[in-house]
Amino acid sequence: MSSTTPSTVALAEAILARSPRAVARGISLVENDAPEATDLLKLIFPHTGHSRVIGLTGAPGAGKSSLTDKLAQVYVDRGQRVGIVAVDPSSPFSGGAILGDRIRMPKLATHPQVFIRSMATRGNLGGLARATTEAVLLLDAAGYEVIIVETVGVGQDEVDIVKTADVTAVVVVPGMGDDVQSIKAGIMEIGDVFVINKADREGVERTQMELEALLELAARPDGWQPPIVRTIATATPPVGLDALATALDSYLTFVAEHPEVRAERRRRILERRLLELIRDRLLRHVWQRELHDGKLEAAVQRIVNRETDPYTLADDIVRRLTASPA
Helix, strand or coil: CCCHHHHHHHHHHHHHCCCCHHHHHHHHHHHCCCHHHHHHHHHHHHHHCCCCCEEEEECCCHHHHHHHHHHHHHHHHCCCCCCEEEEEEEECCCCECCHHHHHHHHHCCCCCCCCEEEEEECCCCCCCCCHHHHHHHHHHHHHEEEEEECCCCCCHHHHHHHCCEEEEEEEEEECCCCHHHHHHHHHHCCCCCEEEECCCCCCCHHHHHHHHHHHCCCCCCCCCCCCCCCCCCCCCCCCHHHHHHHHHHHHHHHHHCCHHHHHHCCCCCHHHHHHHHHHHHHHHHHHHHCCCCCHHHHHHHHHHHCCCCCHHHHHHHHHHHHCCCC
């Protein structure tokens, strides 16, 4: 820790003191891969592990943003502090998030107990921005009791939500075919709760029957039976949001009553994160040593010209790296 700068220590202390401004600054550092970001995360990590992280995932058009808005309100009404991380598609020009969740959640955007951050995927698959996990850690350290991660909505790649969430809700909509597509894509495997949103639409009964049939066929190793909740997030007042919160709580209670399930889920989350960090650092090392200053372009051109193949080049790079004392 001796290399940690006083400003980074001060920022960590401000985050632990629950300063929203400091949290926003910390998230910006990890998003931009700033040099001090790793030291900041090392300082706050011992103070994490207390929040309930809820993942909301599903196909585009399922109403996840409206559902996130109303679900967050349920927890705010309970007197809890809520952090929202909404992963948006990236602008192809700026690389920034383009949807603007403060516009989609106007009531919560100015609430003192709520922190909202949109994060751009910046080309990452899996529905999660590269720095989403770090953003969740910062919100956790800042004392937000409930953290909702709303993913970008890209179908089968949404399974990455399990790397971050304690409980995952899969959102489907009747009458659009999205429910069937999501099931085919394998999202069934990650859902702890299933939500049929826009339940006032035609076809809701058929959608529920299909989900129930598939859930009967897909027995989970932990013994949990995922509930199905119907919601209408845009109704006045919203329909089914208390039932959704109860269903999410029921899974967390189930996990708490089965320590081995909780331990295994936490272990998997941390294992995946460790492997991601190692992969990220190795790739950065490869870039700095072997692929910068036009070397990547030259290597690709050699492959295009059929002077070599990508397998040989990859083996050569790994061989040079592993042979180096560094």
